[in-house]
Amino acid sequence: MNTAREAGFRLVTVVATQRISARMHRLRLAGENLLRFDTPANLHLRLHIPDAAQKTAARVGGREDITRYYTIRRIDAERGWIDVDFVLHEAAGPACDFARRARVGDVCGISGPCGLGVKPARDYLLAGDETALPAIARILETLPREARGTVLIETLDADGVCDLARPDGIDLCWFCRHQRGHDDFIAAAEKAISTLAGEAEDHFIWIAGEFSDCEALRPALKVTQKRRYINVAYWRATEAVR
Ligand SMILES: Cc1cc2nc3c(=O)[nH]c(=O)nc-3n(C[C@H](O)[C@H](O)[C@H](O)COP(=O)(O)OP(=O)(O)OC[C@H]3O[C@@H](n4cnc5c(N)ncnc54)[C@H](O)[C@@H]3O)c2cc1C
Structure with missing residues (x-):
């Protein structure tokens, strides 16, 4: 098990998958204590991707993980879920691959939140x-x-x-x-x-x-x-x- 955990790291489980357009795939990720991710100041999270071959998240959560940034499209911290929309691009990449193959019950990690939204303006x-x-x-x-x-x-x-x-x-x-x-x-x-x-x-x-x-x-x-x-x-x- 990795020990150097990223800020806010937690394991989440895929509870729903939905193709929302030809190349956009939504995963609903459920987890505990998601309130820190529910802020308009930080729109994004780091996705910690489990090893595709092992299909396990047991070792996910350290600084050596394969990670990619994704946007929190929607969050309901009270009910404990986050929606993430993945572009299914052609060249293989671990994040896109994870989204494409994801089934209900699969586990991955998230950390953060991070990144900026807009500042108030007219x-x-x-x-x-x-x-x-x-x-x-x-x-x-x-x-x-x-x-x-x-x-x-x-x-x-x-x-x-x-x-x-x-x-x-x-x-x-x-x-x-x-x-x-x-x-x-x-x-x-x-x-x-x-x-x-x-x-x-x-x-x-x-x-x-x-x-x-x-x-x-x-x-x-x-x-x-x-x-x-x-x-x-x-x-x-x-x-x-x-
Ligand atoms: C703050 C932030 C928020 C983001 N939010 C989202 C989001 O909500 N949804 C989302 O889909 N992406 C989002 N991205 C982009 C996403 O992180 C990248 O596209 C990432 O490279 C995908 O990782 P991968 O493992 O699939 O591919 P990688 O391993 O990174 O790359 C593999 C190959 O795919 C190519 N590639 C990567 N992305 C694309 C693409 N979009 N189209 C075509 N080719 C590509 C690369 O050039 C490379 O050849 C965000 C990035 C940042 C920094």
């Missing part, structure tokens, strides 16, 4: 790919009714498109890589950043997605102050993937 821009979708969906559910702004989401194709509960003043725009091409998303995000920073004094910009996309948007963010944005790479495409 106008927002939220932009990202499918890996950012769970966080964007959760953020939209917590914004005040009078919030205004734009959400830009890039998916592989139309199968990934879904409706998102959001304040009336927030526009939602989808970009399908197969239809409009990847450059459209970057161009739209650059334009939205410049418009928001130029027209809305009290704004906040939240961007997450693939590393090179986050890098591509970095110059555009120079029009605003650092305290008014978050731009975080959620994953990194290897040559084989991009």
